[in-house]
Structures are given as C-alpha cells and as structure tokens.
Amino acid sequence: MPDTLLVAERPAEDQVAQYDAIVIGAGISGMFMLYRLRELGLITRVFEAGTDIGGTWYWNRYPGARFDSESWTYGYSFSEELLQEWDWKEHFSPQPDTLDYLNLVADKFDLRRDMQFGSTVQAAHWDDAAGQWTVTLESGEQARARFLFTAVGILSAHTLPAIPGRESFRGPAYHPARWPHDPVDFTGKRVGIIGTGATAIQAIPEIAKQAKHLTVFQRRPNWAAPLHNSRIGKEEMTAITTRDDEIYARCRDTPSWFIHKADPRKTLDVAPEEREAFWEKLYAEPGFGIWMGNFRDILLDEKANAAITEFIAGKIRQRVNDPKIADKLIPKDHGFGTRRVPLESGYFEAYNRDNVLLVDLNETPIERITPDGIETSDKEYEFDILVYATGFDGVTGAFDRIDIRGPGGVRLRDVWADGPRTYLGWMPEGFPNLLMVLGPHTARGNIPRAVEHGVECLSGLLEFMQAHNYTRVETRPERVAEWTETVIKASEPLLSSKVDSWQTGVNRNVEGRSVRRVLGYNGNGVHYRRKCEEIANGGYREFAFR
Numbered sequence: 001m002p003d004t005l006l007v008a009e010r011p012a013e014d015q016v017a018q019y020d021a022i023v024i025g026a027g028i029s030g031m032f033m034l035y036r037l038r039e040l041g042l043i044t045r046v047f048e049a050g051t052d053i054g055g056t057w058y059w060n061r062y063p064g065a066r067f068d069s070e071s072w073t074y075g076y077s078f079s080e081e082l083l084q085e086w087d088w089k090e091h092f093s094p095q096p097d098t099l100d101y102l103n104l105v106a107d108k109f110d111l112r113r114d115m116q117f118g119s120t121v122q123a124a125h126w127d128d129a130a131g132q133w134t135v136t137l138e139s140g141e142q143a144r145a146r147f148l149f150t151a152v153g154i155l156s157a158h159t160l161p162a163i164p165g166r167e168s169f170r171g172p173a174y175h176p177a178r179w180p181h182d183p184v185d186f187t188g189k190r191v192g193i194i195g196t197g198a199t200a201i202q203a204i205p206e207i208a209k210q211a212k213h214l215t216v217f218q219r220r221p222n223w224a225a226p227l228h229n230s231r232i233g234k235e236e237m238t239a240i241t242t243r244d245d246e247i248y249a250r251c252r253d254t255p256s257w258f259i260h261k262a263d264p265r266k267t268l269d270v271a272p273e274e275r276e277a278f279w280e281k282l283y284a285e286p287g288f289g290i291w292m293g294n295f296r297d298i299l300l301d302e303k304a305n306a307a308i309t310e311f312i313a314g315k316i317r318q319r320v321n322d323p324k325i326a327d328k329l330i331p332k333d334h335g336f337g338t339r340r341v342p343l344e345s346g347y348f349e350a351y352n353r354d355n356v357l358l359v360d361l362n363e364t365p366i367e368r369i370t371p372d373g374i375e376t377s378d379k380e381y382e383f384d385i386l387v388y389a390t391g392f393d394g395v396t397g398a399f400d401r402i403d404i405r406g407p408g409g410v411r412l413r414d415v416w417a418d419g420p421r422t423y424l425g426w427m428p429e430g431f432p433n434l435l436m437v438l439g440p441h442t443a444r445g446n447i448p449r450a451v452e453h454g455v456e457c458l459s460g461l462l463e464f465m466q467a468h469n470y471t472r473v474e475t476r477p478e479r480v481a482e483w484t485e486t487v488i489k490a491s492e493p494l495l496s497s498k499v500d501s502w503q504t505g506v507n508r509n510v511e512g513r514s515v516r517r518v519l520g521y522n523g524n525g526v527h528y529r530r531k532c533e534e535i536a537n538g539g540y541r542e543f544a545f546r
C-alpha cells in the first residue's frame with residue numbers, strides 16, 4: 001500500500017478541486033510523471049493546454065516534422081511490455097508515428113483519466129499557511145495541490161516574428177508549432193517562409209515539392225547535416241528490440257544520452273587525409289555522429305572547430321549548384337556544432353529547384369508584412385500562404401508565460417530574470433514543493449532519456465518524503481549557489497556558450513531576450529547522473545524538509 005501521508009486534507013466546504021499533485025503539461029514528461037505519481041499513491045491532475053496528449057508531437061504537425069534522435073533510443077524504457085509492443089517504422093520517426101506511439105502509451109496506462117485538456121495554466125500561487133499551490137486556468141477554474149510539477153517543455157513556447165503588419169496578411173499564416181490538424185495543401189500556392197532554423201530545414205524540402213513557388217527569408221543561416229533516414233523492417237525491429245538493454249545502457253553511458261560518443265583524439269593531431277576520411281564516413285552515416293561522434297575538441301577548440309566547419313562548408317558548396325546561393329547558406333557567425341545541429345533530408349538540394357528562391361535579409365531586410373505578402377527594403381513579394389518558422393522562447397519561455405509566485409508573492413519570472421537559479425534543475429530556488437521535470441539547469445540531450453531520469457529523481461525524492469512524513473521540500477540557498485556556479489563553469493569552455501541560440505536563451509522576437517544565459521547543464525551528463533544518485537543515496541541532505 002502506498003503511504004498516504006502526503007495526501008492533502010480535503011475540506012468538504014471547499015469548492016476548489018483538491019489534489020495531492022498537479023502536473024502542468026501532457027507531453028513525454030507529464031505523461032511519465034503522472035504514471036509515477038500514481039504509483040506513489042498521489043491523487044494527481046494533469047492540466048494541458050492542447051486538446052490531447054503528446055506535447056511537441058501533438059503541436060508540431062508541419063510537413064517534414066520528425067526527430068533526429070534514433071527512434072529506438074527515443075521511446076520510454078520503463079516498461080518492458082511497452083518496448084515489446086511497439087515497432088518503430090523509421091530510424092528517425094516522423095511526427096505522426098511518434099504521436100501514435102504516445103497515444104499507445106496513454107491508452108495502455110489509461111493516463112487520460114487524470115488529465116484535463118484545453119486547460120492552460122495561467123497562474124500558480126503558493127499559499128504558505130496552507131502549504132499548497134493554487135493553480136488558476138485561463139478559464140478561471142482553480143485547483144489546489146500540495147505539490148506542483150512543471151512538465152512544460154523546453155521547446156513549447158513558440159514565438160512569432162516581431163515584424164509590423166503581421167495581422168494584416170490576408171491569407172493563412174502558420175507557425176509550425178501551431179500547425180492545423182488537417183494537412184495544409186500547398187499545391188499551386190505561392191508560399192513564403194520566414195526563418196531557417198531546425199523546423200524550416202525540415203519543412204522547406206517538403207513544401208518545395210508541393211508548392212508552386214517557395215520563397216525563403218533567411219536572416220541567419222544554420223549549419224545542417226544529412227539525417228540519412230530509412231525504414232525499419234520487421235526483422236530489423238525484432239533485432240533492435242532484443243538489444244534494448246544494451247542500447248539504453250549505451251545511452252546512459254554517453255554525455256548526452258545519445259548512442260554517439262565523441263572521439264578523444266585531437267582534431268589537428270590526426271593526419272589530414274585520415275581526418276577527411278573520418279569526416280566523410282560520419283557525414284555519410286545516419287544521425288548525430290557528425291556532431292556528437294566527432295573529435296571531442298571540435299566543440300572546444302577554435303582551430304579544430306574551424307577545420308570541421310570548412311569541411312561542412314565544402315559539403316554545402318558541393319550540394320548547392322549556384323555558388324552564390326551556397327555562400328549565403330554557409331553560416332559565417334558561428335562554427336559547425338556550436339548551435340544544435342539540425343539534421344536534414346534534401347535541404348540544400350531544395351535550393352537547386354526552379355521554384356525555390358532564397359532572400360537574404362542581411363541584404364534586403366523585411367520592412368513589413370502586408371495584406372498580400374512580405375515587403376523587404378527591395379520589393380514586395382506576394383504570397384498565398386505564410387509560414388513563420390521563428391522558433392521558440394527556449395527552456396524558460398513556458399515558465400515565463402505562467403504567473404508563478406512563491407512565498408511572499410515572489411515571482412519566478414523575476415528571480416530568473418538574469419538566468420535560472422535551481423538545484424540540479426529539480427527545483428527553483430525559494431519555491432517550496434515546486435518540482436520540475438526537465439527544468440533549466442538539468443543535463444539534457446536525448447530528451448526522453450533525460451525525462452525518464454528526471455522523473456525517477458523526483459519520484460525518489462517524494463518517496464523519501466513519504467517515508468519520513470515530510471510534506472514540504474525546499475532548496476538550500478548555498479546549494480543553489482553551488483549548482484548555479486557548477487552549471488556556469490561547465491559551459492565556459494564550450495564554443496557554443498559564445499554563440500546566440502535558443503540554448504543560450506537568445507530570441508530576438510522576444511523582448512528582453514537578447515542577452516545570453518546558461519540554461520542547461522552542459523557538462524558531462526554521466527557526472528550529472530552520478531551526482532543525482534549520490535544525493536539520493538545520501539538521504540537528500542542537500543534539500544530542506546518539513
């Protein structure tokens with residue numbers, strides 16, 4: 001029998017729904033958190049803004065949407081039965097299949113019965129006297145719980161371009177993360193897409209195949225490398241399933257929870273011909289090998305990075321027919337791998353098509369969006385459909401959109417104004433009983449692996465509280481200071497920390513988001529996991545309980 005000491009009392013006269021735990025978000029994180037909370041005997045409610053489960057894979061239905069983690073490393077590993085039941089169809093699963101997978105999980109474990117959809121959480125306020133959180137939805141509905149879990153996603157707060165006239169466009173305009181549930185038909189249409197980040201890199205080749213004409217508005221090119229996706233046959237899938245334990249063990253043993261492991265040799269110590277051959281091999285292989293299985297120092301050392309950057313630039317020049325366009329597609333302001341590398345399928349070749357035009361916004365900036373299309377400093381382009389592939393307010397964006405207030409009405413948004421302050425990414429400083437799945441300052445990488453680890457850590461903490469009759473947990477300031485310092489120090493040697501990206505918290509479409517912040521633990525994930533384990537084994541002395 002689960003210990004019920006954490007179950008909050010429920011005053012009969014109180015009209016506000018009362019739970020032991022509230023979870024915000026029904027993506028991969030929220031689904032698994034609910035599963036574990038149920039096991040611990042906590043009466044739990046999940047509030048989700050969307051109309052169903054799936055998070056990223058519910059919202060992002062744009063053409064070409066798929067992940068670039070190997071499918072068979074991406075699924076949950078907690079249930080052997082589930083592992084046996086599901087067959088991935090492709091090595092890098094497309095969005096519809098991933099959503100099918102998550103639906104199977106939700107059905108199998110009957111998760112929806114504790115979930116409330118179409119329920120955006122607007123505010124969460126801590127009531128110190130009652131020792132609980134009051135959550136207010138956009139509808140005005142309220143609910144209370146002793147524990148509040150955020151599972152709001154690192155890439156869920158989508159951002160639209162800060163360009164005048166956006167509302168005036170007459171045709172349909174879509175953000176990829178708010179894509180219609182019915183596929184958009186681009187046949188015979190003139191399409192304009194703003195942005196050349198990871199999403200656009202997936203969508204452009206697909207839209208180009210259908211549209212009459214596609215114009216790509218690029219402010220800042222991104223490095224990208226081939227995905228080399230392929231289908232998985234029945235026999236191959238059976239073979240993969242028999243290796244599940246080995247695969248997950250391998251992920252646990254790498255810094256970022258992927259199967260790829262960096263080569264410890266120094267780039268410039270390796271003979272040029274051998275280096276080229278190694279890079280050719282990595283470039284021809286599926287997945288993130290070219291980024292994560294490369295020489296370790298390409299992400300640390302300017303000269304090593306310059307060498308791989310030149311190699312990848314050469315590939316772009318080979319793949320794009322027009323040297324002037326190739327040159328525009330080659331980033332000049334950051335080296336290869338210093339931003340998360342989008343993996344692509346025919347992205348560069350899309351620019352060889354007659355129906356695709358690249359507009360460089362450094363030469364001719366956008367002045368406004370008009371009823372008919374987009375006006376740059378040079379001319380007006382007319383469109384039937386616009387796509388705003390302008391990304392997300394990464395990591396902290398979804399937190400900022402909720403009015404979270406701790407003791408004394410202190411706002412999380414203010415406490416984190418210059419950067420998050422957390423202990424291990426599990427809890428923000430000074431907010432009792434607020435627990436974060438995949439919070440800022442955790443070690444991320446292959447996300448579901450990080451999610452499972454995070455959920456297990458938080459469940460372990462709750463179990464400990466149940467065993468000791470504690471009802472309140474808080475961070476200790478000295479530990480937060482120590483962890484924040486560790487996180488910042490771990491980022492310093494990385495070339496990526498000197499580059500603007502969603503991972504360093506920069507998004508020019510969001511006010512106040514032009515200064516870099518450290519948003520994740522970028523040290524070795526293996527060390528992070530060891531530290532979490534030590535803390536659990538040591539009886540969570542780093543936290544304060546009541």
Ligand SMILES: Cc1cc2nc3c(=O)[nH]c(=O)nc-3n(C[C@H](O)[C@H](O)[C@H](O)COP(=O)(O)OP(=O)(O)OC[C@H]3O[C@@H](n4cnc5c(N)ncnc54)[C@H](O)[C@@H]3O)c2cc1C
Binds near residue numbers: 027153154156
């Ligand atoms: C296009 C795309 C491709 C990706 N590819 C990969 C990949 O290859 N590998 C990888 O590891 N990761 C990838 N990711 C990251 C991806 O987000 C994670 O893999 C994973 O899906 C995150 O799950 P989550 O539950 O933590 O967050 P999400 O899936 O983002 O779910 C969070 C949920 O919280 C809800 N929510 C947020 N705020 C509120 C609120 N105030 N009230 C109510 N509900 C709220 C949202 O609606 C959302 O449904 C990708 C992300 C995107 C956008």
